[in-house]
Amino acid sequence: MSNIRVLVGTRKGAFILTSDGARKRWKVSGPEFAGWEIYHMKGSPADPNRIYASQTSAWFGQILQRSDDGGKTWNTPGSSPEELKSADGMPKGESNKFVYDSSPGTGKPLTTHQWYDGTQHPWEFKRVWHLEPSLDNPDHVYAGVEDAALFESKDGGKSWHELAGLRGSDTGPKWQPGAGGMCLHTILLDPKDQQRIFIAISAAGTFRTNDAGRSWKPINRGLHSQYIPDPTAEVGHCVHRIAMHRSRPSTLFMQKHWDVMRSDDAGDSWKEVSGNLPTDFGFPIDVHAHEPETIYVVPIKSDSEHYPPKGRLRVYRSRTGGNEWEALTKGLPQRNCYVNVLRDAMSVDSLEPCGVYFGTTGGQIYASTNAGDSWKPIVRDLPAVLSVEVETLP
Amino acid sequence: MIRVVLPPHLRMLARVDGEVELEVKGAVTQRSVLNTLEVRYPMLRGTIRDHVTRLRRPMVRFFVCGEDLSHESPDAPLPDAIAKGSEPFLIIGAIAGG
Numbered sequence: 001m002s003n004i005r006v007l008v009g010t011r012k013g014a015f016i017l018t019s020d021g022a023r024k025r026w027k028v029s030g031p032e033f034a035g036w037e038i039y040h041m042k043g044s045p046a047d048p049n050r051i052y053a054s055q056t057s058a059w060f061g062q063i064l065q066r067s068d069d070g071g072k073t074w075n076t077p078g079s080s081p082e083e084l085k086s087a088d089g090m091p092k093g094e095s096n097k098f099v100y101d102s103s104p105g106t107g108k109p110l111t112t113h114q115w116y117d118g119t120q121h122p123w124e125f126k127r128v129w130h131l132e133p134s135l136d137n138p139d140h141v142y143a144g145v146e147d148a149a150l151f152e153s154k155d156g157g158k159s160w161h162e163l164a165g166l167r168g169s170d171t172g173p174k175w176q177p178g179a180g181g182m183c184l185h186t187i188l189l190d191p192k193d194q195q196r197i198f199i200a201i202s203a204a205g206t207f208r209t210n211d212a213g214r215s216w217k218p219i220n221r222g223l224h225s226q227y228i229p230d231p232t233a234e235v236g237h238c239v240h241r242i243a244m245h246r247s248r249p250s251t252l253f254m255q256k257h258w259d260v261m262r263s264d265d266a267g268d269s270w271k272e273v274s275g276n277l278p279t280d281f282g283f284p285i286d287v288h289a290h291e292p293e294t295i296y297v298v299p300i301k302s303d304s305e306h307y308p309p310k311g312r313l314r315v316y317r318s319r320t321g322g323n324e325w326e327a328l329t330k331g332l333p334q335r336n337c338y339v340n341v342l343r344d345a346m347s348v349d350s351l352e353p354c355g356v357y358f359g360t361t362g363g364q365i366y367a368s369t370n371a372g373d374s375w376k377p378i379v380r381d382l383p384a385v386l387s388v389e390v391e392t393l394p
Numbered sequence: 395m396i397r398v399v400l401p402p403h404l405r406m407l408a409r410v411d412g413e414v415e416l417e418v419k420g421a422v423t424q425r426s427v428l429n430t431l432e433v434r435y436p437m438l439r440g441t442i443r444d445h446v447t448r449l450r451r452p453m454v455r456f457f458v459c460g461e462d463l464s465h466e467s468p469d470a471p472l473p474d475a476i477a478k479g480s481e482p483f484l485i486i487g488a489i490a491g492g
Contacts, residue, residue, distance in 0.1 A: 035403055059453040059487040060403055060441040076407075076437040097445045 003393040004349055005070070006357055007051065008365060009038035012383035014053060016071045021351055023369045026378045032074065033065065040344055040387040042131050047138035048393050052157060054128035054143070062127055064095040064143075064157050070393075078158035094159045098125045098143070098151055101164035111172035113147065113182065120173060123147045130344060132187035135194075144184035148175060148201040150213065163213035166199070171218055171235045175204035178238050178257075185343055186242050190249040198252065198267060203228075203238035206254070208267050219267030223256065227303075240283045241343040245292035253295050253322070255285040255343070260297055262322050273322020278309050284346035288371060289354040293321040296356060296372060298341040306361075307338035315358070317372045331375035332366065339364070344387035351392060359385030396427055397482035401454075404442070404485070408435040413482055422477040424456060425468040442485060457484040 006017040013031030032038075036055045044050035049070045055063040065074045077095040100123050101107035115121035126146040134140035139156040149167045151160040175182060183202055190196035197213060200206045205220040218235050228236045238257035245251065254261040254270065258281050261270040274280035279299045288294035295318050301309045308314060312335065315328040339362035349355035356368045363382035366375045395415040400408065408414070416430045425448075432439045439445065442454055448468075450456070455464040459473055459481050475481035 034406070057403060059401075059451070060407075061451060062440070063407065063437070079436050094439075094445070096440045099446055 002351060004351070004355065005043070005391040005393055006347075006365065006367075006378070007041035007043065007053075007071070007387075007389045007391070008359055008382065008385060009040050009053070009344075009387035010359075010363070010383035010385050011037055014038040014041055014055075015379075015382055017365065017378050023349075023351070023355055023367065028379050029071075031383075032071075033063075036063070037127075038386065039127060040130050040389070042133060042389045043391040044133040044138040044141075045135050046133070048391065050133065050138040050156075052131040052133060052141055054131055056127040062096045062098060062125070064128070066095075066157050077156050095157050098128070098145055098160055099162075100125065100149060100167070101162040107162070107164045107168065111168055113172055114174060114176040116177065123149065123167065125149075126181060129183045129185045130187055132189060135189055135191055142187050142189075142197075144187050144199065146181045146183040147177075148182045148184040148204060150184055150187070150199055152213065163209075165209070165214050166207060166216045169207075169216055169218075171204070174233075174235050175201060176236065178202040186239075188242060188244050188249075188252075191246045192249050196249070196266075198242060198244070200239040200242045200254075202240065203257075204235045205237040206239050206242055206252075206267055219263075220270070221268065222263070222270030222272075223261065224259070224272075225257065227257065241285050243285045243287050243295070245287045248292045251292065251321075253285050253287060255282050255297055257281065257303060260285065260322060273318070275318070275323035275325055277316055277325050278327075282341075283343040284341055284358065286346045286348055286356070288356075289348045289350040290352065291319070291354075291371075294319045294371070295321065296346065297325075298346070298358065300340060306340040311335055311337050313337040313339065313360075315356070315368075315372055315375075328368075328372040328375070330373065331368075342386055344389075345385050347388050347390040349390045349392045355390065357388050357390050359388045361385065395479045396422060396430070396476060397479050398427065398431055399482045399484045400438075401485060401487040403487065404438060407437055407441065410435070415479075422472045423469050424463065424466070424472065427472070427476075427483055428468075453488040455486050455488075457486055 001021040008015040013034040015030030019026045039054045041053040051067040053065040066077045112120040128143045130144040132142040143151040150163045186200040188198040195212045207216045223237045225237045241255045243253045250266040252263045260274045263270045282300045313332045316325040318325045339360035346358040354371045359365045361384040365378045368375045398414045
């Protein structure tokens with residue numbers, strides 16, 4: 001029988017929740033890295049023992065952690081004794097060294113981005129928001145960072161280099177930070193074409209590469225954002241999350257700042273599918289593991305009132321790829337609930353029926369073992385949840 | 395031996411309890427102490443000083459014998475009390491809440 005491992009990043013450490021395939025009894029372990037912000041953890045699809053974690057602090061910066069035994073032990077890659085010394089006697093440990101590419105070959109032109117007041121501002125690395133291990137090599141992993149850029153490691157996280165074609169594109173000076181910072185938060189790898197990657201940035205929009213990251217194209221046609229001077233601009237949209245089903249990598253779903261969108265041409269054009277949602281503001285969006293047209297969102301009241309409408313926590317499911325939505329309420333608090341669900345805090349397993357999981361800023365992890373029909377909390381009182389990823393283990 | 399006191403977050407990262415003792419070769423300065431610290435505990439690289447500029451991170455300060463030396467030259471000699479190990483070199487993070 002398969003096992004389930006839920007990786008939870010919180011404001012004050014990491015937690016791992018495990019269960020057998022029945023998904024009824026859960027073991028909660030943690031906190032690991034107590035007191036640090038864990039923006040994201042994700043396991044390698046190619047190796048169930050390999051997990052990457054982004055550990056951050058405003059005081060002490062970025063740490064990259066790696067586990068090679070399914071989360072039992074952790075290390076900062078490249079820190080073993082035999083890997084330490086460089087020629088000058090200093091440690092080589094560079095697993096937390098994220099330096100924007102300024103080399104003549106690939107890092108030019110070195111752009112600036114737009115600051116809150118409209119002036120241009122240099123890129124300044126702050127943290128890793130999202131780690132995306134490649135589909136077939138546990139040592140190959142991508143990192144989406146703030147200020148927005150995409151980094152890649154091909155040595156298990158020991159060293160990182162920027163895929164500078166994204167940041168250096170001619171739209172870079174128009175990107176701007178949202179309230180949460182200017183973050184690259186979503187990385188989708190096309191399972192049918194290793195050269196094709198989709199990423200999303202708040203607040204710039206969605207971008208696609210067809211050549212493994214060397215060149216990038218903004219793909220935001222059809223987005224309409226009232227909160228920017230040109231609502232249909234090429235870039236500047238606050239995309240909160242995009243998702244795909246691995247069987248249909250040209251169909252993308254998007255939760256934008258406001259609006260739920262879909263594209264059926266790999267992002268070349270988008271149409272709104274908010275339909276009968278009570279509000280189309282929100283953060284996460286995800287796709288059922290076995291039904292490519294079944295998608296989930298968590299409507300939030302507004303961009304300043306970051307809690308569910310009327311204090312009722314409801315996941316909305318569409319079985320038609322958008323437009324027609326049903327409220328999923330069974331087992332979720334339907335009064336006095338004022339938590340938020342952040343963009344990386346929803347995930348699905350691949351069991352039958354599909355399991356759906358999400359975490360809240362109130363520290364609850366809710367799970368559904370029947371594709372959203374009903375929900376139960378796995379744990380109720382963790383620190384504010386930043387991210388949830390689920391691994392279905394053999 | 396040079397005694398170094400790390401803030402709790404970095405003690406956790408370096409997997410040490412209490413003070414760290416270091417043997418520093420040559421002149422005892424902020425730079426030589428931190429270089430030696432990072433050789434011994436490479437996971438601390440980038441957490442106290444920026445990887446590239448080697449400048450102190452903004453929310454980290456260095457205290458010695460009751461004085462704030464955060465803004466002194468990293469190559470200025472540290473007091474004898476540090477070199478002899480009678481006083482620790484304190485690395486302190488800004489006071490945190492939340």
